Amino acid sequence: MTFRKIALVGSALAACAGPRAFTRGTYEDPNTIEMLSDQFNENDLQLIAKKMVDSLETSPSFTQIPGKPVLVVGKMKNSTSEHIDMRSLADKIQVQLSRLGKFSFQDKEAREEIAKEYEFQGSGYVKPGEAKGPGNQASVDYLLTGEISSIVQEVGADKLVYYKMTSKLHNLKSGVVEWTDEKELRKKFEKKGVSW
Numbered sequence: 001m002t003f004r005k006i007a008l009v010g011s012a013l014a015a016c017a018g019p020r021a022f023t024r025g026t027y028e029d030p031n032t033i034e035m036l037s038d039q040f041n042e043n044d045l046q047l048i049a050k051k052m053v054d055s056l057e058t059s060p061s062f063t064q065i066p067g068k069p070v071l072v073v074g075k076m077k078n079s080t081s082e083h084i085d086m087r088s089l090a091d092k093i094q095v096q097l098s099r100l101g102k103f104s105f106q107d108k109e110a111r112e113e114i115a116k117e118y119e120f121q122g123s124g125y126v127k128p129g130e131a132k133g134p135g136n137q138a139s140v141d142y143l144l145t146g147e148i149s150s151i152v153q154e155v156g157a158d159k160l161v162y163y164k165m166t167s168k169l170h171n172l173k174s175g176v177v178e179w180t181d182e183k184e185l186r187k188k189f190e191k192k193g194v195s196w
Contacts, residue, residue: 038161038189040084048165049092051183052146056169057100061179069141071103080150080163093144093167106140142178143170157191 073094076086121131146167153160169179
């Protein structure tokens with residue numbers, strides 16, 4: 001076989017074994033549970049948010065909260081060894097809480113943007129009688145915080161991943177934790193050989 005033929009055969013084989021692209025797809029139900037890897041996934045996020053909101057809604061403290069107080073979802077801490085989008089988790093919890101109709105909300109992340117808008121509206125570009133400014137924002141009554149931790153055990157071909165999410169509802173006037181609960185998830189994986 002000549003060098004040229006060898007090169008052509010090598011190029012053809014390389015093309016067949018080259019990188020593959022995802023070219024076709026379908027929409028899936030986001031509530032369908034699928035575990036494609038041993039990492040934290042969207043199903044874990046949904047289960048944790050639902051558990052936290054369901055627990056708060058059914059707690060005696062929830063029925064005793066008067067009126068429609070203002071709540072801010074505060075820091076959600078990730079104490080695991082993997083990347084978890086804690087902002088998405090906080091947003092998911094806030095959306096589900098808003099559906100209860102019990103709280104009004106302030107967005108902690110938007111406060112800086114609001115402060116900049118106040119500066120602009122006070123700069124003279126906005127009609128004086130219509131300009132908004134500091135000093136009239138509603139005071140936050142409750143702060144919701146959370147922390148997620150994990151324990152990973154791996155022995156032979158088996159791997160267990162345990163997540164625990166703890167949430168607390170703080171009364172800002174008294175400093176009292178009005179409600180707290182935790183959600184636990186435990187997932188088991190088994191290593192299998194990959195054939196080509």
